[in-house]
Amino acid sequence: MSYCDFVAFYHLILHFQSPHVLDYYVMSSPELLHAAHATHETMRQIRRTLHRNPELSFQEYETSKFIQQRLAELGIPFRVLANTGVVAHIGEGDRCVALRADIDALPIQEESGVEYSSTKEGVMHACGHDAHTAMLLGAAQILKEREAVEGASSLGGVIKLIFQPGEEMSPGGASIMIREGVLENPRPEAIFGQHVNPDDPCGKASFVAGTMMAATDELYWTIRGKSGHAAQPHKATDPVLMAAHLITQLQTLISRRLNPFESGVMSICTIHGGHATNVIPDVVEMSGTLRSMNLAWREAALQTLQEHTKILGASPLYGGGEAELRIERGYPPLVNNPQTTAFARQVSEHLIGAENVEDFEPKMWGEDFAYYTHEIPGTFWMLGIRPPHLDFTPGLHNSKFILDENALPIGAALLVNAALQHLS
Secondary structure (H helix, E strand, C coil), rough: CHHHHHHHHHHHHHCCCCCCCCCCCCCCHHHHHHHHHHHHHHHHHHHHHHHHHHCCCCHHHHHHHHHHHHHHHHCCCCCEECEEEEEEEECCCCCCCEEEEEECCEECCCCCCCCCCEEECEEEECCCCCHHHHHHHHHHHHHHHHHHHHCHHHHHHHEEEEEECCCCCCCCHHHHHHCCCCCCCCCEEEEEEEEEEEEEEECCCECCEEEEEEEEEEEEEEEEEEEEECCCCHCCECCCHHHHHHHHHHHHHHHHHCCCCCCCEEEEEEEEEEEEEEEEEEEEEEEEEECCCCHHHHHHHHHHHHHHHHHHHHHHHECCCCEEEEEECCCCCCEHHHHHHHHHHHHHHHHHCCCHHHCCCCCCCCCCCCHHCCCCCCEEEEEEEECCCCCCCCCCCCCCCCCCCCCCCCCHHHHHHHHHHHHH
């Protein structure tokens, strides 16, 4: 059943169903889907406004002002954290649950061809964070409207809305917001978030309990030799040869030092050195990334990379070179709490139908939502956004990335549903 068919079906149920007693704190599925559908056009306009005006990580000043203005229009109190982040509160009570959206864009020149394309040269919402923000603002509207009718206590507690900057850039906006107290006063019992997924058709939601995404560490090598004539290599120390050997040897880390039943990837993606065909250069620089699912293996692997880099650089075979590795630690693995994930999956099946809820295959991507789930129980799920008439759409971080905006109300409804059901 497509998303549009699903919403139409529930509208019929809502129209013809007999009155029945609902849990005081929980909106029925038809009621929630109806409310989400009513916010569709608002979310679409929000998303397109943000898409036209993308801002890079930790530079989301206008985006932050836009979010603050919308929250003020809804009468929702908020405060600013991490310079451009916003945290808002709806409801009252002793219990608390949090919902999170990221707000930053990527340094990509848009080539999607949509009429609301980015107006900023070289900057694009190519990862769907504009949609994440629109869906959380849509959820805010639904929750505020319920609060206005039923009272603040009708939500069953406090719902924190976290609009987070800098997901695409280390150290990650999540780590900064946590340091500045986003998970305090009150402290959430659980946190929920979602990410658009172009691999799935519009309206599908997919979950994984346990490790969902990898730790992401950046690696930067500097290999120093001694310049010389290419025809007299014995009088030089060749950093190009050292780099070549290092590239091939380091793959042993994955093939021989990692349990074959576990996952890890190391990719060396840049190499620079030299300027002439007959000159051995002084320096070669390389960079890459290590992706790991296991924290203990991550630490051992990084230590091994450091030690092997020094040993190779000092080898007498090369004639007195030197190699250094600088590591920039990235996000930890994203680990979904089994209990909150089982809960979120179950209530999502109730909302959108079991046939629209699937398993998600873990990826070696990185996501700073991981910082939240290392502090409190939480679940991050994927939301299908591929137009149903297409078998393929460009993936995340692609200059031609597009999404089906019919996914916006279902995403907003999933967030509201998770929060209200958890507090009930």
